[in-house]
Amino acid sequence: MPHSSPATSVARYELLARELEQQIAAGVLRPGDRLPSVRQMRASRGHSPSTVFQAYYLLESRGLIRAVPRSGYFVAARADGVLLAEPQTTQPQPGSQTVAVTDLVCEILGSARARDIVPFGSAFPDPHLFPLDRLRRALVSSTRRLEPWNMVEDLPPGNLRLRREIAKRYLLHGLAVATDEIVLTHGxxxxxxxxxxxxxxxxxxVVVESPTFYLALQALQRLGLRAIEVPTHCREGIDLGRLAQVIELYRPKACWLMTNFQNPLGSLMPETKKRDLVDLLARHDLPLIEDDVYAELYEGNAAPLPAKAYDRRGLVLHCSSFSKCLAPGYRVGWAAPGRWAHEVQRLKLMTSLSGSIPVQAALAEYLQEGGYDHHLRGLRRSLQAQRNSxxxxxxxxxxxxTRVVRPAGGYFVWVELPVAVDAMTLHRTALAQGISLAPGPMFSARAEFQHHVRLTCGQPWDATHERAMRTLARLADDAARAGIAEHAAI
Known part of the structure; x- marks a missing residue:
């Protein structure tokens, strides 16, 4: 189906960011220096406010500068320190791989459910960040108006009012997605x-990123599919050159990717790269399953576009939900599957028949009442502060x-620890201290990333989290020293 073609100014802000990065590296801009304001950049260089903001957001995501409320942007105090080096892009082994991660994932997730655990390993943000009272009122109000016929009328593809509201959200971001293409799902x-x-x-x-979301690996395992892991950069997403080689060599049947705030890396694929990705897949008629659940959790004034924005052939099966941005626990998601819309609707009927009709009606009512964007602005501010902390x-x-990069959205931070640190051992010792984390091996079909962890910033930062982070750092430091000593003894 046709989609509109959004205009972007990616090259301009990337060039500005590159110039400033070079000045920081050369010592022209030193730690603590204040960067020119947006107004100064506009007057002296002729850049639009949007270009300057995007360049500064990009530099902030790389840990090179930091925002100080009501004061502006400053070169980060440790911009020349080893801790701000980026995690290295992995080089996974070539070829397809059978997947067997379910036991590991279940062990790790099941070990960190207690309320007294500091949840750095959680995949869920704090529920108090969401408008639960308003959602509850919408659920009561919409349920009163449900009619018996709705139980049949709202079978897949799902509640028409809610699908229209979702189509409006697509339109707001410049995508023309028909209401009939949208299929509502259980998350x-x-x-x-x-x-x-x-x-x-x-x-x-199936092509996946390396590292990739563990539930993607579980889905491949359940369906008897093989994974082809492709190197993925911590800021810019999957390596398109390697992806092109993989397509030629191994003829995968699909790709499963996250172009916006990838889990666990937090990477945000530049818009030009998303366009190139879709062009590459179109040349091979290869479908892309786009997991886009974090797209609303961006920094700045402009939402990142999904790869689906550049799709002209219906090859992108775009998936998202309200779980990360509005209603955790309500389990309402959707697919906009392009040319496979009818097949996905048929599969939905065959597997679970229908979603929760009262919950779909409640979300439709909440969205129609207004206030969603106001909530999102507050949520983004909270998550940005938590990411910074x-x-x-x-x-x-x-x-x-240690290597780390600060993402420009979502609520995950990917950390590469010294090689001597074993992430699984760190997971167990931290859990004994009441701290959870997500060890790197759960994000790989080959159990790679042995010295990597994913940390969650979805919880409001307080003294408890600060103490837990110091404890976690001490455990990592002890593990690094012990590993070095063991190696020296050998």
Missing amino acids: AMEALNLCLNAVTRPGDA LFEAVTRHFPDG
């Missing part, structure tokens, strides 16, 4: 699984040799 994971089922058969190979705590406390 994004059902949408992603239905789309994967629609475009593959057992034994097929967690990132700064890592740079202050973690051992030398």
Whole structure:
């Protein structure tokens, strides 16, 4: 189906960011120096406010500068320190791989459910960040108006009012997605699984990022599919050159990617790269399952576009949900599966028949009443402050040799620890101290990333989190020292 073609100014802000980065590296801009204001940049260089903001957001995501409320942007105090080096892009082994991660994932997730655990390993933000009272009132109000016929009328593709509201959100971001293309599901994971089922058969190979979201690996395992892991940069997403080689060599049947705030890396693929990605897949008629659940959790004034914005052939099966941005626990997601819309709707009927009709009606009512964007602005501010606090705590406390990059959205921070630190051992010792984390091996079909962890900044930062981060850093430092000593003894 046709989509509108949004205009971007990516090259301009990237060039500005590159110039400022070079000045920081050369010592022209030193730690603590204040960067020119947006007004000064506009007057002296002729850049639009949007270009300057995007360049500054990009530099902030790399840990090179920091925002000080009501004061502007400053070169980060440790911009020349080892802690601000980026995690290295991995080089996964070539070829497809059978997947067997479910036992590991279940062990790790099941070990950190207690309320007294500091949840740095959680995949969920704090529920108090969401308008639960308003959602509750919308649920009561909409339920009173439900009619018996709605129980049949709202079978897949789902509640028409809610699908219209979702289509309006697409339109707000410059995408023309028809209401009839949207299929409501039990959260994004059902949408992603239905789309994967629609475009593959057992034994097929599917391209995933390296590292990748562990539930994507579980979905491949459940359907008897093989994973092809492709190197992925911590800021810019999957390596398109390697992806092109993989497509030629191994003929995968689909790709499952996160172009916006990838879990666990937090990477945000530049708009030009998203366009190139879609062009590459179109040349091979290869479907892309796009997991886009964090797209509303961006910094700045402009939402990042999904790869679907550049799709002209219906090859992108776009999936998202309200779980991360509005209504955790309500389990309402959707798919906009392009040319596979009818097949996904059919699979939804065959597997779970229908979503929760009262909950879909409640979300439709909430969105129609207004206030969603006001809530999102507050949520983004909270998450940005929490990202800053967690990132700064890592740079202050973690051992030398740690690598980390601050993402420009979402609520995950990917940390590469010194090689001597075993992430699984750190997970167990931290859990004994009441702290959870997500160890790197759960994000790989080959159990790679042995000295990496994913940390969550979805909880409001307080003294408890600061103490827990110092404890976690001490445990990592002890593990690094013990590993070095063991190696020296050998």
